[in-house]
Amino acid sequence: MKSPSLLAPALGLVIVLSGCATTGGAGSGDNAAARNPVDPYERFNRTMFNFNDKVDQYALKPVATVYKRVLPSFVQTGVYNFFGNLGDVWTAVNNLLQGRVADGVTDVMRFAVNTTLGLGGLLDIGSEAGLQKHRQDFGATLGVWGVQSGPYVVLPLLGSSTMRDSVALPVDFAGDPWTYVNPDPTRYIGTALRVVDMRAGVLDASNLVEDAALDRYEFIRDAYLQRRAGKISSNRERGADAAYRALPDDDDLDTKSDNSSSLNGGATAPSTEPTGNKDAQQDKAPAAPAASGNQPAFIPAPSGEPAK
């Protein structure tokens, strides 16, 4: 993605902020009662979010919209597959680091097949052969190893992240093969293409969020944190069906939201990681692939049985 040099000042900013960690109440007094435990840097995050929004609105989204409308879909698919293939390398490494051997091996095979038979990654033969695509990053690996996510952080240009994942980013860059492409202009053009393609891929979804969310910043933050925590807890439960969580009871929800601040979102996100392990013991079903948008491999409805 972005070259490391852009991130260094951003990360520096984040680290400096952690030194001036909030003791609450700094600044607007009217918000003092509404401080969210998972988002102590909310003011910084909102500023960054608005900045990213402006960049998106004036630069990235128009380009991505044109890209999506004008470029033939097989070209867009080619771009997507090519960079997805490069991503599979680091995903494989992370899956193996997390102890998810079957997934890791699948990723290696995907890379091998797609690079050779798939014309250097332009075609995704692996998916058609039943090798499901995964996505892992080093932040998720750290999470699986037990590192807490830390507060929510919005990074310049890169968007939602957490403290742990931001610190892990340089490692992700090091593990990205595209970083090592030598003629600089080629690398920059490729990175730009990759970013535009990714943005084009989520154009529809981002339009929906605009309609659905009352406060986009909060909506995106809460959805992101849920998603991230869910991914890591499901990664932890190797082979077990991890999306199972105790269903909320009306009473449970009342007690949770009665804690401290009026913004309840805080209590739940950090606690989802330990709960995931508890639920694994309640698991009655035979081993089934972990559930996250990126993980499962299963056969379509008729047979109803998971592939693994």
Next chain:
Amino acid sequence: MFRKLLAAIVTVGVLGFAGAAQAQEAADAFVKRISQEVLETAKSDKDIQSGNQQKILEVVQAKILPNVDFQRMTSLAAGRYWREATPDQQKRLTEEFRDLLVYTYAGAIAQIRDQQLEFRPMRNDPADTEVEVRSQVVQQRGEPIQLNYRLSKAGNSWKIYDLNVLGAWLVETYKGNFASEISKGGIDGLIKTLAERNKRLAAGGIKTGAKS
């Protein structure tokens, strides 16, 4: 204008389905059936694909509204504030939240092109009255999108009360939004914000997906 249309459709829809007899059906079979119906209708209807708001709202009214427990969804999202609301506020809040979700869902339907649905085997006891159904949306480009439902049994039929897209539960995600709006302007403030948003969505029509 569309707001009145929506209100009329919803009223008729709810009344019309009051007597619908549903045979004892497993939760995942139920969700599968409804999703496939919606998917097929969306794929085969040119009006829907071009974003005709009225058509889409009709589909939503006929196929989806009767199967969702909006009151429970709203009460969960409002959390402890639900108890503090008067019955009239609760009713208005439920209606506005329902409308918001309907418009959002309609926007999603307008983007259906060639996606497929895959369902995971259900891990729940047949005797459970609250279950989770897991599925994913497989699309041409990109990874599959996780889509899970939470349902509760109401008499002979199931009702959906929460939805998980890409790992985030709807109720959970709206809690934060609701709580901030309520802390700013009370429940009436939240109702007003939702009403304004719904007015805007009704007037703006549905944004369709561009060629993908």
